Amino acid sequence: MTTATATIAAPKTLIIQRATQPQSIAETLELAKVSVTGYHYRVDFGLGVIPRIHHVAKDKTCSCDLVKNCPAIHAVAAYLKAGGERAADPPPGYFVTKPARCPQCGAPTHVDTRLSSSIRGIGWTCEKLGSVHYWNTRGDILRENFRVQPWLFPPAVIRNGQYMKAWDGIQPGDKVLYEGLRRMDVASSMDGFAYGYLPENFVPLE
Numbered sequence: 614m615t616t617a618t619a620t621i622a623a624p625k626t627l628i629i630q631r632a633t634q635p636q637s638i639a640e641t642l643e644l645a646k647v648s649v650t651g652y653h654y655r656v657d658f659g660l661g662v663i664p665r666i667h668h669v670a671k672d673k674t675c676s677c678d679l680v681k682n683c684p685a686i687h688a689v690a691a692y693l694k695a696g697g698e699r700a701a702d703p704p705p706g707y708f709v710t711k712p713a714r715c716p717q718c719g720a721p722t723h724v725d726t727r728l729s730s731s732i733r734g735i736g737w738t739c740e741k742l743g744s745v746h747y748w749n750t751r752g753d754i755l756r757e758n759f760r761v762q763p764w765l766f767p768p769a770v771i772r773n774g775q776y777m778k779a780w781d782g783i784q785p786g787d788k789v790l791y792e793g794l795r796r797m798d799v800a801s802s803m804d805g806f807a808y809g810y811l812p813e814n815f816v817p818l819e
Contacts, residue, residue: 647692652703670709706754708734715739717746768793
């Protein structure tokens with residue numbers, strides 16, 4: 614078997630293997646199969662490419678170690694240019710792919726499926742402090758979510774003669790039917806629980 618190695622961004626490589634002859638990146642892109650899976654694009658390069666399956670986010674990053682330099686990104690661009698279906702936008706704080714660099718310290722990151730979930734997306738660790746900076750980042754995201762949308766259940770009020778859910782909070786003149794429940798209040802009440810800080814314990818933003 615002949616093996617061709619196409620270097621994209623040293624020292625990372627995409628290995629292309631074919632039984633008869635080396636295949637170029639251009640030929641590989643032409644044969645790539647792109648589909649939408651959840652919030653990302655799934656690129657299948659076939660049996661002759663290692664890694665075969667790539668997941669590309671809407672921010673033009675790939676799940677493989679090539680990140681922003683992966684040919685799978687060009688495959689997705691060609692797919693969209695040809696009228697392919699577009700992936701849905703992920704909810705705030707959802708990692709479709711791992712970050713190229715740790716948001717906390719800037720160190721390289723690696724996928725850690727033990728930290729992945731349907732709510733948080735791809736789990737990752739950094740080379741400096743492992744999962745510590747992952748959870749620090751999750752905490753930053755959670756605090757920002759609390760700031761943008763503080764209500765788990767909004768107040769129910771009569772405002773200007775009409776019943777409404779007061780996502781903007783209780784205003785002067787509102788007749789309060791239900792005072793609502795803030796996300797931070799729930800988090801504070803769970804301080805003594807082992808998993809109280811995990812995002813999956815809260816209702817995701819709509």
